[in-house]
Amino acid sequence: MKIRRILATAVAVAVTTPAVMLSVTPAFADTQPAAQADAQARSQAKPTVKELEKAAAEAQKAYETALAAKEAAYQAVEEAFSDTAPHAVTAKAARKAAEDAATAKDTADQAVVDARTALDDLTEDATEEERTTAQKALSEAEAAAATAATAKTTADADAKAAATAADDARIAALRADNTAQKTLDEALAAKKAADAALARAKEEEDQGDGECVDEPGLTTVVTGFPSTVTAGTSTTFSVRVSNGTGKDLGQVLTYAGVHATDKTGVKDIATYLKLTWSTAASPKWQNVDGDLYIDAIGGLKQGSHADIKLRLDVDAKSPAGQGLTFIAGDYFNEDGSCGLTPDAAVNEFDIKAAAVKPVTKPTPTPSTSAPVAGSGVTPQGSGSSVPVNTTSGTLAATGSSDTTTEMALASGAAVALGAGAMFLARRRKAGADA
Known part of the structure; x- marks a missing residue:
């Protein structure tokens, strides 16, 4: 039939x-x-078999393009989550800088404690020159501690920004991959429909003219x-x-x-x-x-x-x-x-x-x-x-x-x-x- x-x-x-x-x-x-x-x-x-073959070929090409785009998007996700990705490298460096700044601040704070202890430990018979030297050491330690604290605050902010940028890059890659997957799904559905249309048209030719x-x-x-x-x-x-x-x-x-x-x-x-x-x-x-x-x-x-x-x-x-x-x-x-x-x-x-x-x-x-x-x-x-x-x-x-x-x-x-x-x-x- x-x-x-x-x-x-x-x-x-x-x-x-x-x-x-x-x-x-x-x-x-x-x-x-x-x-x-x-x-x-x-x-x-009514379309001819030739027209349907063209439509099927175009659908196939669109599917292949979408497939290539999906593969590229997946590769981009792999790269985005790699430790060698630019944003990952930047974030890692920023974290290291923040850790170094925290260590430097701890050292500077300890230097203040030591300088204040040295000043407090001077005896009554200490000379004026010794007291002046101890006071100067404390002032310099406090100034260094303040600078270290500012540096730590800046490094922490830079590390947070770098981490956010890295997360944003990874999320963007995932979203692009999801979009590419949807496009691929649609292209595959269109390809199947075009292939089915062509197959049915050819089946009609093969089956002759008998019908209900x-x-x-x-x-x-x-x-x-x-x-x-x-x-x-x-x-x-x-x-x-x-x-x-x-x-x-x-x-x-x-x-x-x-x-x-x-x-x-x-x-x-x-x-x-x-x-x-x-x-x-x-x-x-x-x-x-x-x-x-x-x-x-x-x-x-x-x-x-x-x-x-x-x-x-x-x-x-x-x-x-x-x-x-x-x-x-x-x-x-x-x-x-x-x-x-x-x-x-x-x-x-x-x-x-x-x-x-x-x-x-x-x-x-x-x-x-x-x-x-x-x-x-x-x-x-x-x-x-x-x-x-x-x-x-x-x-x-x-x-x-x-x-x-x-x-x-x-x-x-x-x-x-x-x-x-x-x-x-x-x-x-x-x-x-x-």
Whole structure:
């Protein structure tokens, strides 16, 4: 079965089209109308294998550059903590000078004590010259002690400053190494995504033209999904899968995935989110399987529908951010024919961090808006729903923020595009393996 170039398209757009990257904010802000978004998505050309090879080569080069930078940063850390580092040598010399100054002060102080003792020990028959000499020795010893004390104070301050400078140099090296590691991690992730995009594009060429058909008559309608969820709470919503294909379907699967990032749009926080499902026949909540499919419907007669409840649990430790759910439907028949909803219902939502004090669990507001026929895209209460068109293989773009930096925007776009593309590509692959 042919696997469409979903991931390839997303990666190519994220890598080669800055205008598109800047049109997608990390917050998945203000969504365009579905028709406009779909038209824009369809206008993006599907990348060729040659273009993907170029993107993969550039990602490889960026990774190699980041790896070299990380190695250099680690070497800088080694040098910064070495005893032969300039700041270490300076600090050591300053410590030695402070120790010598302390010794000199102790010696000078002892000289004062000795001079005063010599003066006090003079007998009554001591000559005036002896008393004058003893007094002079005491005065000179006291002056020398004062100079030694000043020298010690200065040496101590110099040693402290040198030690601080050495610590600052070491901390700076560690910070640079940490930054280099993060850059390397990001470059590696981009390289893997580009390699995967290229591999899938080549796999598509090798597999020929056979594929599951797009089936607009198979629809997924989502209701009760809120625009905001709070960490530490659960949100329940519903999915109705309807068969308007004009034929009975042998096995119908519901595809469900969730993706989330923090407020920057860069850090993936999906590990804090979990989807479970239940039906009237199977009321116990069950985890969505590893392929993101829910096998709860079975066959579906023409004109009939099936309802599934989904629950989104957000871990109490989840940071604030934004999320997306992807809901779609696929079918498989015993004769080998298969099909899938052309569009996935994409529901955007904000994630609020858990409040210091317990808060009331948000109550979802069901939508009364009717979905576009055959689109599989459902408006959800006050939240927004964006179609992911699986025919053109692109994720609809969203509005942009003028205050977000270009790099953060690009990262947010790559995450958003990659999320939708990866979910849909995995959906195709799971169908291909079924």
